Amino acid sequence: MKKISWIITIAALLVGAIGVYQYLVFGEQAAGYSSAVPWGLGVATYMLASGLSAGIYLLTSLVYICGVKELEPFRQVGLVAALSALLAALVAIGLDLGHLGRAWRIFISPNPHSPMAWMVWLYTIYFLLLILQLYFDSRGDSAPAPDAGTTEIPGDKRPGRYLAITGVLVALAFSGGLGALLGVVQARPYWSNPLLPVMFLVAALASGSALLIFVVAVVNPDQQDEETGRAINLLARIVVGLLVFYLLFELAEMLLGSYYLSPSHALPYQLILTGPNWWIFWVVHLVVGALIPVLLLVRGNITAKTAGWAGFLITLGFLGVRYNIVVPGLLAPPFTALPSAYSEPGLAYTYVPTLNEWLVVLFVLALGVFIFKLGIEYLPFSRRPDNAVTPPAHHVETGADLSRRYS
Amino acid sequence: MVDKEGREIREPVSRREFLVKTATSMVLGAVTLGALSRTPAYAGDTAAVPAAGSDSRATAVKEWPVNGDWENRIRRLEQDLERALGKPVEQRKWGMVIDLRRCVGCRACTVACKAENHLPPGVVYRPVMEEERGTYPEVQRRFLPRPCMHCEKPPCVAVCPVKATYKRPDGIVAIDYNRCIGCRYCLAACPYGARSFDSGRFYTQDTPLLEPYESEPALEYGKQWPRQKGRSPIGNARKCTFCLHRLQAGQLPACVTTCLGGATCFGDLNDPRSMVREWLAREGLMRLKEELGTEPQVYYLT
Numbered sequence: 014m015k016k017i018s019w020i021i022t023i024a025a026l027l028v029g030a031i032g033v034y035q036y037l038v039f040g041e042q043a044a045g046y047s048s049a050v051p052w053g054l055g056v057a058t059y060m061l062a063s064g065l066s067a068g069i070y071l072l073t074s075l076v077y078i079c080g081v082k083e084l085e086p087f088r089q090v091g092l093v094a095a096l097s098a099l100l101a102a103l104v105a106i107g108l109d110l111g112h113l114g115r116a117w118r119i120f121i122s123p124n125p126h127s128p129m130a131w132m133v134w135l136y137t138i139y140f141l142l143l144i145l146q147l148y149f150d151s152r153g154d155s156a157p158a159p160d161a162g163t164t165e166i167p168g169d170k171r172p173g174r175y176l177a178i179t180g181v182l183v184a185l186a187f188s189g190g191l192g193a194l195l196g197v198v199q200a201r202p203y204w205s206n207p208l209l210p211v212m213f214l215v216a217a218l219a220s221g222s223a224l225l226i227f228v229v230a231v232v233n234p235d236q237q238d239e240e241t242g243r244a245i246n247l248l249a250r251i252v253v254g255l256l257v258f259y260l261l262f263e264l265a266e267m268l269l270g271s272y273y274l275s276p277s278h279a280l281p282y283q284l285i286l287t288g289p290n291w292w293i294f295w296v297v298h299l300v301v302g303a304l305i306p307v308l309l310l311v312r313g314n315i316t317a318k319t320a321g322w323a324g325f326l327i328t329l330g331f332l333g334v335r336y337n338i339v340v341p342g343l344l345a346p347p348f349t350a351l352p353s354a355y356s357e358p359g360l361a362y363t364y365v366p367t368l369n370e371w372l373v374v375l376f377v378l379a380l381g382v383f384i385f386k387l388g389i390e391y392l393p394f395s396r397r398p399d400n401a402v403t404p405p406a407h408h409v410e411t412g413a414d415l416s417r418r419y420s
Numbered sequence: 421m422v423d424k425e426g427r428e429i430r431e432p433v434s435r436r437e438f439l440v441k442t443a444t445s446m447v448l449g450a451v452t453l454g455a456l457s458r459t460p461a462y463a464g465d466t467a468a469v470p471a472a473g474s475d476s477r478a479t480a481v482k483e484w485p486v487n488g489d490w491e492n493r494i495r496r497l498e499q500d501l502e503r504a505l506g507k508p509v510e511q512r513k514w515g516m517v518i519d520l521r522r523c524v525g526c527r528a529c530t531v532a533c534k535a536e537n538h539l540p541p542g543v544v545y546r547p548v549m550e551e552e553r554g555t556y557p558e559v560q561r562r563f564l565p566r567p568c569m570h571c572e573k574p575p576c577v578a579v580c581p582v583k584a585t586y587k588r589p590d591g592i593v594a595i596d597y598n599r600c601i602g603c604r605y606c607l608a609a610c611p612y613g614a615r616s617f618d619s620g621r622f623y624t625q626d627t628p629l630l631e632p633y634e635s636e637p638a639l640e641y642g643k644q645w646p647r648q649k650g651r652s653p654i655g656n657a658r659k660c661t662f663c664l665h666r667l668q669a670g671q672l673p674a675c676v677t678t679c680l681g682g683a684t685c686f687g688d689l690n691d692p693r694s695m696v697r698e699w700l701a702r703e704g705l706m707r708l709k710e711e712l713g714t715e716p717q718v719y720y721l722t
Contacts, residue, residue: 040655111600353550357542
């Protein structure tokens with residue numbers, strides 16, 4: 014099983030690398046974005062990965078902040094997943110830049126007024142925090158107190174705790190900041206929404222907790238069944254709650270949006286609900302990314318694996334959510350007469366991701382998985398004495414039927 | 421034709437020839453009359469063309485001034501420009517007024533700009549938007565050229581993460597091509613769609629020879645920018661610069677000098693004697709998307 018997943022990951026990396034190579038050779042012509050629609054699938058993928066990283070990090074830091082013991086065994090895995098998602102996000106946005114070689118300028122001469130500059134600075138701080146936390150964790154500084162009966166919060170009075178508190182603030186800032194990045198754009202009424210930072214934060218938490226379920230249930234390193242069951246039960250409740258909360262936001266937005274009359278206000282909603290890509294909203298997001306997984310998760314007895322795959326579907330659905338935030342906002346032309354004013358490749362107010370863009374996305378996602386697998390494989394986490402593999406318990410009091418196979 | 425006795429033989433004239441000759445002579449006569457009287461001769465007076473209603477401007481035959489209106493206007497704008505260039509840069513404030521009643525939608529400005537700045541496919545600085553109102557026969561077409569607005573409060577400058585796009589002291593919103601990281605945030609933030617992304621296309625890229633008009637360096641911002649892969653301006657945001665490089669050389673922007681209707685007026689908004697200031701005082705002045713508070717420095721007369 015492990016071998017197969019490695020082979021799939023490396024194959025996906027290699028196939029995706031073709032796209033990256035094409036991009037480097039042919040330049041931005043290979044992409045579907047243009048002067049008229051400047052952002053596309055690459056930016057949507059970046060936003061998904063960035064949100065996943067923040068979400069997973071915030072969830073796993075609950076161990077420190079709120080003393081949620083159920084997630085304690087998965088804190089380190091969560092840190093590795095958060096780091097992988099962050100690196101995937103940065104590679105995604107890096108490949109999307111016209112001049113990646115000049116990105117260092119954001120450190121030398123940042124514009125303090127630009128949300129994008131804040132984002133880069135926050136990512137940098139966040140990245141350093143993650144590295145530090147992983148370092149202390151692998152040294153065992155933040156290992157939980159051996160006496161589990163005490164009320165002491167695991168890792169209390171250790172550098173890890175202070176790092177986690179700082180990290181939580183940074184993760185909150187950049188996941189909301191991504192919403193602000195779009196929200197400050199007055200030119201796009203579809204984005205110019207003061208609630209966008211909050212929506213992005215909720216989306217990050219919902220998608221991050223969904224991916225964490227997948228990580229815990231399907232790909233986590235040898236872990237006791239009982240712990241897995243407890244964590245999944247908690248996470249399933251969290252993810253359903255967050256997803257429903259996000260859908261509520263979306264319902265309000267769509268209901269109000271359908272009342273708008275001005276083209277730049279109304280067109281994005283029309284495109285999302287009834288446009289040529291209607292299936293992204295109705296099928297990818299609502300059916301695949303919400304309805305099916307929620308039905309799976311609210312059932313009483315599910316196996317860890319099923320819960321994990323439900324989490325995977327929610328994560329996938331959020332790629333559709335991100336796409337539908339980025340692209341429709343840009344498809345509404347600034348003036349209705351502008352699209353026909355001058356016709357040329359690159360000036361049409363349409364966007365279809367090219368094969369090249371899909372390959373780059375495949376590369377980015379495979380890279381994230383690859384880094385994650387390397388991390389859980391080779392990072393010297395402090396092994397707890399009770400980490401020995403015990404025979405699987407088939408009926409745990411948590412109500413989850415955990416018949417996990419060990420690969 | 422002349423016969424032996426020197427008499428003119430008058431050949432029968434066909435009806436068509438007669439009509440053509442008559443009409444020509446009448447028009448010429450009318451023009452001459454108009455030129456002499458220095459007042460427009462109307463069809464009603466001259467019967468040069470069938471009257472389409474009393475005092476209809478459509479049927480007017482206009483005088484042809486000794487120095488054309490257009491030429492006079494350009495000369496005046498050049499003088500304004502010279503005066504403005506004599507001032508320190510921070511005391512100038514470049515602006516543009518476009519008279520939509522004079523714009524005939526010929527696209528000369530769009531093309532002149534393309535040629536001046538060697539713009540590739542997918543990059544256009546000054547498209548002309550077109551709108552048809554009404555139904556035949558009560559129909560009207562309106563044209564609206566849309567250069568960069570060089571806003572007083574430019575949203576693009578606010579969001580650029582590396583300060584690559586900035587507002588010059590003379591009011592021009594410029595891009596430092598060697599700073600731009602190509603993130604395209606400014607394209608998303610511009611409410612006028614006035615920014616383009618140079619994705620490295622060439623018109624003649626699939627032909628045996630890359631034509632010189634594409635490979636020759638553009639002169640934007642007073643520097644030479646040969647378009648080569650991996651080098652600016654490829655991979656950059658690009659936009660109208662009010663032809664800064666021409667201004668520095670004492671020339672008007674390409675779109676101004678090429679405008680055959682004389683619809684585009686350009687100059688120093690700080691100069692009370694300039695023609696732009698005169699135009700600003702006219703009726704029917706408007707700016708695009710005024711409600712956004714960007715305060716464009718491109719005005720329109722409607």
